[in-house]
């Protein structure tokens with residue numbers, strides 16, 4: 001398991017279903033209300049890409065397991081299991097989300113992220129779990145990296161991009177297109 005070096009499709013049996021089953025190991029403490037809303041946001045914005053997420057009822061049925069790690073970062077990480085030795089398809093994935101995410105407020109102070117910001121952090125990693133690598137970051141919206149902080153919210157700092165704050169969550173059309181190519 002590790003980070004992808006390039007955009008990689010899931011195994012064809014999974015791809016044929018257009019579906020990834022995600023197991024919830026995050027619903028405790030600050031993350032207790034974020035799991036299903038994050039899946040809903042992904043499904044709404046990535047629908048044109050041909051992949052939808054569903055909650056896995058058991059870990060055994062899951063393609064993706066979402067976990068927490070000790071961190072105050074405003075991003076998580078996705079660890080992908082690929083087939084060996086070809087490394088050309090994904091077999092399984094794990095997402096690690098920061099257990100105590102922080103962002104900067106209007107005075108530059110580091111404050112606990114809102115549940116809406118936490119949902120954005122989760123959707124970013126779910127897009128990785130759909131097959132995009134760090135080299136696919138960019139566009140407008142949640143899949144830019146690193147997102148900057150303002151007033152306890154997130155934004156894309158790149159010139160010429162929409163600098164509106166998130167939430168509300170946005171997924172850039174170029175990112176939806178990249179995911180669609182894998183599905």
Ligand SMILES: [Zn+2]
Nearest residue numbers: 124134137145
């Ligand atoms: Zn990323």
